Amino acid sequence: MQPSRARSSLSSGEARLKEEEVEPADDELVRAFVASRAEEPFRLLFRRHTPALLRLGQRLLGGDAAAAEDAVQEAWIRAVTRLPEFRFESMLRTWLCGFVVNRCREVLRSRGATAPVTAELVSEPTAAPADTARALDLERAVLGLADGYRAVFVLHDLVGYTHHEIAERLEIQEGTSKSQLFLARRALRQRLGGRPVREDRHEG
């Protein structure tokens, strides 16, 4: 840190006021939409959040892209219906994910124990990272987990939910969430052949 910069920061709050060109924030778009029901703010919200919602839906539904689209569509319909109630006590993305999780839970329950597992998701990586093969192995292994294991694993280890939140969202006991996670991780390790999942660092 440069002392000159330090002095500037300390002495001049105005210096930190700056003009920026910004996309409207979520709360601005939500308020605009709720007030007008106009298409434009909805589309902006949709474009901002749907890529993540779709990825979550695909993971929860074992890579079934078509079912994930249906789930996300239904999630948006439910979310739009309840948008006037949203108070921004959580991030909009988190709130929207809740609708996707709920819908996916319903889909998984309706499927019972015969859930198909497809490879649609893993066949179309969007990001094309340099270590695509390793990422696809891991993604494929996650998608191949049994529904119950996968839902808990995705929500805990990929989305960041707590066991308490998972229990509420999936309508299961907290202890069940913990045991499912333990079993999911073990199954995942077995699916990956017992080899450590490690980062390829292009070492020689």
Place this chain on the structure above:
Amino acid sequence: MKDEDELTEAERRALDALPAETRVPAGFEDRVVESLRTRGLLGGTTQPSASPPRRRVLRLGLAAGLFGSGLGAGSVAARRQGTTSQPDVGPLYLLLLYPGPRFVEGRAADEAARVAEYGAWAGRLRRAGQLVGAEKLKEGTRVLEGDTRVDSPEPGPQGYFLIRAQDMTEAEAIARDCPHLRHGGRVSVQAVEA
């Protein structure tokens, strides 16, 4: 992977590296819009210009909101002026602040409160002679592996605090008190190798 309950650090990084988003199929947006319209949840068709997608605003930068108030800078200035209560000795620890899955961005109306909150926390460190430096980091992390730039689905750190503490226990205690955690962020604590 180890056959244990907890994820290893390598496993955590591998999972974090998985993409968080996916491509939205062509036509999906229009289908959802149409389904909303048929349910009466959307108003009539609006012209693209009805809702300006971007605008120019004058706002307090996030740097001020989270790390402003001359936080890290304050420590430099304070030491120079000899106003710290303790000598600035002891091992260094780096606190990295991440948004985390539940991080709540401060709205404009909250920004002044955030400035005060983070400022009070950092001010205590500064007065104790424990704050060495702090900066807000811009968005747009670039991650390199070998000669390749790889996608980083997880956001990079939002800023850092370099502090002095007696040991990791004290450093962690300081981090636990960081307002960032109360706003859903994550804070990592790591010792600087002497």
